[in-house]
Amino acid sequence: MKFSSRTLSFLTEAGQQTDPNWLEENQAAYEAHVRGPFIDLAERLKTALQPIVSDYHFPVKGIGRIKKTANHVVSGGPCCKDWLSISISKPSESRFERNPHLFFGILPNIPPYKGVVVAGGLFMPSGPQLKRVRNAIARDAQAFHALFADPAFKARFETDFSREEVASRPPRGFNPDHSDMEWLKLKDFWW
Template identity: 60%
Template sequence: MMNSRFTDKTIPFMLEAGQQTDPGWLDRHQQTYDEIVRLPFLELAQTLKSELQDTVPDYHFPTRGIGRIKRAANKVVSGEACYKDWLSLSAAKPSASRFERNPHLFLGILPGIAPYMGVILAGGLFMPTSAQLKRVRQAIARDAEPFHTLFSDPTFARFFSKGFELENMAARMPRGFDPEHSDEQWLRLKTFLVVKRVSSDVFTSPEFAMWVVQHYRQLARLNRLLEAALDRP
């Protein structure tokens, strides 16, 4: 359980920060930033690393260089905001290629980013390469039962009531796949993600870190299925 915690002022503070063009704004609000953004974020990252290393010992959990909202001066165009209005944490197996991403565990504080406009929790494969996309689709086409079994498992369903997000799909069946396949929607997916919106009550709860840990343990089960699909020749 975190000593610091997010509050109902965290999201408004992030949105206000994202509108500031004065580089000195954060200096005048440093104490508030530390109390309701930076310290809770750092403690959350440390809790996730310590609690989840037994579940996913091969994952890297970042705990340094995170929680910063100030943009680098050389990346700020005149008249644009000097600060980000979002923060994110992502944990995954280190990638063997700089061109590919592995399935990951993700937490995003994204109050100004559509379509989420809030806090989200996610797991799965985001922005796969064409080769990765083909391997996962082939695994589903051969045998989608492991995914169906996971999504219908009572424990998993208690945390995530839906399966894959169906918002990012190809308009038609990819070449080489049966258009009459029973899982044709999954075969048209461009990303393989499970996403959950986090309510304000949960986000500001003193038990938020352990709530994330419990959800991540379930998302890790999905990631293992996707990793197995990617590892298959």
């Protein structure tokens, strides 16, 4: 199954519904334009990537579900989400730290994305994780420079790391004149 031009508009419409029966009444369109293609995508990602990253978790339960549970519906508010996502990552050994992950999202109404998002990296790292990544970059960032210079990578990702979360000044303990200071000031490491 493939996504269609109706996928984004269906999700936008779903996110505006207050009638709890709306999704059941539109089940065929939901299956054809949203849930079916999303499950197909998740299965294809698992087939292609699990041999490479066998220790990563590929979620299957709840994939493509947009109906909010009763405890997530605000009185008079929408009963469906207007977005879908899947996050593939190695299970964390600590509840305080996340591992780098791959992310695919259909976010038609979430600025600044408003569409399809494909990302990978370390999002919202803990303080100790952030320090370890910054120390690694300060020591030797050649692997990142090579990745961002790779023509195949650049064809898919036009920029290097996301600039959504950036410190206003150089982090404590790092040379303010470091050649990779723009990366050292980042608070997330994804693209």
